Amino acid sequence: MNELEFTVLTDTQLDIVKATVPLLENGGEALTTHFYRLMLDEYPEVRPLFNRAHQASGAQPRALANGILMYARHIDRLEALGPLAAQIVNKHVALQIQPGHYPIVGACLLRAIREVLGAEVATDAVVEAWAQAYRQLADLLIAAEGEVYDALAQAPGGWRGARQFRVVRKVPESAEITSFHLEPADGGPVLAFEPGQYIGLSLIVDGEEIRRNYSLSAAPGRRGYRISVKREPGGVASNYLHDRVAEGDTLSLFPPAGEFTLDGQESGKPLVLISGGVGITPTLAMAEAALEQGGRDVVFIHYARNAQVQAFGGTIDAWAKRFPRFKAYVVHEHPATDAGRRPDATGRPSLAQLRQWLPAGGDCSAYFLGPKPFMAFVRRALRELGVPDSQARYEFFGPAEALN
Ligand SMILES: Cc1cc2nc3c(=O)[nH]c(=O)nc-3n(C[C@H](O)[C@H](O)[C@H](O)COP(=O)(O)OP(=O)(O)OC[C@H]3O[C@@H](n4cnc5c(N)ncnc54)[C@H](O)[C@@H]3O)c2cc1C
Ligand code: HEM
Incomplete structure (x- = not known):
């Protein structure tokens, strides 16, 4: 204009x-x-x-x-x-x-x-x-x-407004997170996206339209998209998706957007991804894309309350076996005695832990996401460990808020 x-x-x-x-x-x-x-x-x-x-x-x-x-x-x-x-x-x-x-x-x-x-x-x-x-x-x-x-x-595979996507697979990832694998109902190609971006979803729940954002939780380059949704107690969209959306159903999607994305210019530096709970979703797409591209170390640190609610343990372990430059650390706040992935550590996040796991000197590209107090802790810890603010990026699963 x-x-x-x-x-x-x-x-x-x-x-x-x-x-x-x-x-x-x-x-x-x-x-x-x-x-x-x-x-x-x-x-x-x-x-x-x-x-x-x-x-x-x-x-x-x-x-x-x-x-x-x-x-x-x-x-x-x-x-x-x-x-x-x-x-x-x-x-x-x-x-x-x-x-x-x-x-x-x-x-x-x-x-x-x-x-x-x-x-x-x-x-x-x-x-x-x-x-x-x-x-x-x-x-x-x-x-x-x-x-x-x-x-x-x-753009190739792009669209304007809402487009119908079919749920081709619905996969429980933990006691509270379920993935939805989505492919265009019209059979056409899908728009490429930047790892870290999210889509908009329009749902009609009990006759009323609601809109929500969900991060794309698998790297781009497939026939469709994957989103992974945590069931929120009392939450309208997440409970509807978990309970009332089945394989074969269609959902209305708005195209991917978002600026919490891997920055190509930094690609020489080790990539550090730190997530809490369902904040893992964009970091999965980022890790997968960086591993497929190769050429840099990827440190993946994930905090969950316990083994039952921790998602994607199998994926993380498979990457650790397949990619020598991938190091993963999973922490459970409360250790569980029964089945589930054994954590690398237990208890609350600590500076000592991050000091041990991050590249010495802090010259890395860090991305973090999780509940607000967790993010405030990670930001303080990264500063303490010498990671410049310009190399430490974060996003909120809701309206942006001050972290201090
Ligand atoms: C960029 C972005 C990416 C996101 N990515 C993901 C993702 O990958 N996975 C994921 O699971 N989520 C993601 N989210 C969050 C997601 O968009 C939804 O906010 C989340 O699923 C909760 O929606 P809901 O409709 O289930 O809950 P809502 O109905 O919005 O309710 C949320 C909580 O608030 C409470 N509540 C609702 N109304 C009131 C009220 N009037 N007064 C008091 N409390 C109330 C509910 O009980 C519930 O606990 C993302 C959000 C953003 C912005
Ligand atoms: C000059 C005008 C506007 C300004 C300055 C503005 C500013 C903002 C800001 C700061 C946010 C939060 C961003 C974030 O969380 O990261 C936001 C979110 C949003 N805005 Fe606007 N906005 C404007 C106009 C509009 C209009 C016209 C609409 C539609 C009626 C709109 C709808 C929304 C919605 C739906 C969200 C997300 C709300 C949520 O997370 O619940 N905005 N806007």
């Missing part, structure tokens, strides 16, 4: 937006919580896009508040937003956010600004500056998302 087509703010509007940063720092979350309530109550058409659990936990309002705050801070140098913008675009693409959704969000955000900040603070000038700022950001995101949608549709 031509740059001139984008909305531009006046200097006064820029100043107003920057001046409201402290207000957002203090009240951003209250604002976005109110905003979501308004939007979900009054616009039923956008409800399927949003995960109610993320609203309830406050994680999604926090992620949006952070997005808006970062935007207001960088309004006069939007290029500094780069990585955050890429994260938003990927998340939006995987859930199929469309240009027509933006005016709904804009209208609710402005109403929330008026209602939360009150008429004394949210004067007409403030609201107009924010309206203009929102249009500018919306223009940028719509254009970036449009480019990704076009690229996904035009």
Whole structure:
């Protein structure tokens, strides 16, 4: 799109937006919580896009508040937003956010600004500056998302919107994780993806549409995709998939997206993959792709609660036998006495363990994923072990959150 087509703010509007940063720092979350309530109550058409659990936990309002705050801070140098913008675009693409959704969000955000900040603070000038700022950001995101949608549709095996995939195999991997092997129902080829990416899934559960993301848990290059889903107690999508989706059924998939991917430029460095629980899924695709490609050491560290819930033990052992440059360490928090893979260690994750297993000096490419406290620990440990932040990447299985 031509740059001139984008909305531009006046200097006064820029100043107003920057001046409201402290207000957002203090009240951003209250604002976005109110905003979501308004939007979900009054616009039923956008409800399927949003995960109610993320609203309830406050994680999604926090992620949006952070997005808006970062935007207001960088309004006069939007290029500094780069990585955050890429994260938003990927998340939006995987859930199929469309240009027509933006005016709904804009209208609710402005109403929330008026209602939360009150008429004394949210004067007409403030609201107009924010309206203009929102249009500018919306223009940028719509254009970036449009480019990704076009690229996904035009690539070999690509598609736009939802495509039907048949469940060709459903494989229990542990007491709580089950894999679904999916192939296009139209028999056509599938789009290649980057190891670490995820798909969007649209399900109709009890007459209501819901959308969720699932990481692709096997390397690209096959006839289809594999996702591996943990049953969440009380979870709508995961229980539906486990209990009500059988081999032969079809599922609606949106094309793969995501920026938590193996970086080719680092490929000389040892690859270190650290996961907790179902966070193992993208690291499986990454490990498999790196092993198939060869040329680097792969250290695979996985933490599970116990042997019953630990998935993919067989795969990990088979890789360890087949690839001399693959080293795997599995830790169970609670050792079990009965059947199951014997862990390499037991108990809580520790710095001493990671020191022993990581390449000395910390010059590696690390990727980690798991529950938030686990990720906070891994990030601290990697810093302690000398892994530069630029070589330590992570993702959340939900709205992005602060790790500190
Ligand atoms: C990029 C990405 C990749 C992902 N990859 C995977 C993957 O590979 N494998 C995987 O298993 N998951 C993955 N996820 C998570 C997945 O998208 C779902 O969030 C997960 O399956 C839970 O969905 P659900 O519908 O079963 O649970 P939800 O219905 O969303 O509920 C989640 C939890 O919140 C509770 N809850 C729901 N509503 C409320 C409420 N109103 N108040 C309080 N508590 C509530 C539920 O009881 C449950 O414990 C990924 C997520 C992202 C963002
Ligand atoms: C300028 C406008 C917008 C901004 C700044 C914005 C920002 C964000 C941010 C920061 C996230 C979290 C990203 C992450 O967790 O990694 C997010 C996720 C999301 N956004 Fe937007 N967004 C905008 C517009 C929209 C619109 C128009 C829609 C559709 C109505 C939308 C729907 C979603 C959904 C469904 C998610 C994922 C929610 C979840 O995980 O539950 N967004 N957005």
